[in-house]
Amino acid sequence: MRSHWKDLLIFGLLSLSASSYAQQVDVNSLHYSQVAKQTRMVFDVSASPKHRVFVQNNPAQLVIEIKNAKLGQTLIQPSASHPLFANIHVLEKTKDNLRLAVDLKEPITAKNFSLSSNNKNEHKLIIDLTSKNAPVANKIIANKDSVQTAKKEMPVLPVEPPKTLANKAERAFSGLQKVAQQLTSKQEKIVIAIDAGHGGNDSGAHGTHGTEEKQVVFAIAKKLAKLINSQPDMKAVMVRKGDYYVGLRKRMQLARAAHANLFISIHADAFQDTTVKGSSVYVLSRSGASSEAALWLAKSENASDLIGGVSLEDKEDVLASVLLDLSQSATEQASADIAKSVLKNCSAVGETHKDAVQHAGFMVLKSPDIPSILVETAFISNPSEEENLLNADYQTKMAGAIFGGVRNYFTPSSSPTADTKVAAL
Structure with a gap:
């Protein structure tokens, strides 16, 4: 009997050991690319890492903690001229954790995520570092210059990965060129997704006389859809077709x-000061709102409107993040151009709140592959503009202004471009 229990104990210990070994994470290599005062660090690891990344002071360090991990090779230090950090070294190695420290030269913000591959032994831990002193306009965009930077940078861990970030980025550029050729050779209908804000239990903002935002913006959205569908080369898709709430991601x-070439979100503005009035057109800002009203509005709208994301299930590892950067750059430019065209037309209907396109961190505008604009048709908090929003003639004029701006951008002879169809890759 005692011998039997001893056998069970040994078997249990062996099983536990095998389980722990199976979960071990090998840190096989680290490579990074740099654009101005932004750096992307990519760890090649053998399994999906359980990790945490944080910044500590005294000394100023970025700490990367990976559970049940071991380091494959000796760390090679970055060049002395690197703008963000000086040294990368092992801070602590225990039986359960590997802690790496990056000695910082200046304050940074860090974002991290992991990617899994179809190959169970190939995973990525990606950390994006941005200097807090960097200009707002700076951002990591994968372009030909950054691809060359990725080639020239010395890898921190000297291994020979089978596929490099530079090679993947080059293939991405080649793919973009092919898609552009394919799309320009076809005459496809221009698909416009129309998102009437809020709906169902989410009534949106309220006017001084009780008018609900969800009702008036839906009326304008339907009129806009009718105008778009009257064009032989255009097609409207209503995000919601009645008074019900559509989930954020949905x-x-x-x-x-629907393979939309443009996403238009229609809302009615609101502000504490009931004398504020005028229509506005927004595009995405990575630095926040460009006016006090925009800042206040972004906080309220983000709580109830949608979050966008692109499906990358068929994209490989780091190539996915490169494609996102490429797509986002093209999408932002298209969004800005369309927004300017729409704002110009809105100024002919009535007063505009601002003479320029506004920028705010609306979640609804963050899809990287579809140009997106948000139109605030009027201030529902202003009594006179509340009346306008209830007026069918005003609704028709506002729908016509939005349509005219979109029509001016997508000329009758145009077809969807590669910029608006990057998701086809």
């Missing part, structure tokens, strides 16, 4: 499923 999923 809105962008519906637009993507």
Whole structure:
């Protein structure tokens, strides 16, 4: 009997050991690319890492903690001229954790995520570092210059990965060129996704006389859809077709499923000061709102409107993040151009709140592959503009202004471009 229990104990210990070994993470290499005062660090690891990344002071360090991990090779230090950090070294190695420290030269912000490959032994831990002193306009965009930077940078861990970030980025550029050729050779209908804000239990903002935002913006959205569908080369897709709430992520999923070339979100503005008035057109800002009203509005709208994201299930590892950067750059430019065209037309209907396109961190505008604008048709908090929003003639004029701006951008002879169809890759 005692011998039997001893056998069970040995078997249990062996099983536990095998389980722990199976979960071990090998840190096989680290490579990074740099654009101005932004750096992307990519760790090649053998399994999906359980990790945490944080910044500590005294000394100023970025700490990377990976559970049940071991370091494959000796760390090679970055060049002395690197703008963000000086040294990368092992801070602590225990039986359960590997802690790496990056000695910082200046304050940074860090974002991290992991990617899994179809190959169970190939995973990525990606950390994006941005200097807090960097200009707002600076951002990591994968372009030909950054691809060359990725080639020239010395890898921190000297191994020979089978596929490099530079090679993947080059293939991405080649793929973009092919898609552009394919799309320009076809005459496709221009698909416009129209998102009437809020709906169902989410009534949106309220006017001084009780008018609900969800009702008036839906009326304008329907009129806009009718105008778009009257064009032989255009097609409207309503995100919601009645008074019901569409889930946050579902809105962008519906637009993507329809292969939309443009996403228009229609809202009615609101502010504490009931004398504020005028229409506005917004595009995404990575630095926040460009006016006090925009800042206040972004906080309220983000709580109830949608979050966009692109499906990257068929993209490989780091190539996915490179494609996102490429797509985002093209999408932002298209969004800005369309927004300017729409704002110009809105100024002919009535007063505009600002003479320029506004920028705010609306979640609804963050899809990287579909140009997106948000139109605030009027201030529902202003009594006179509340009356306008209830007026069918005003609704028709506002729908016509939005349509005219879109029509001016997508000329009758135009077809969807590669910029608006990067998701086809």
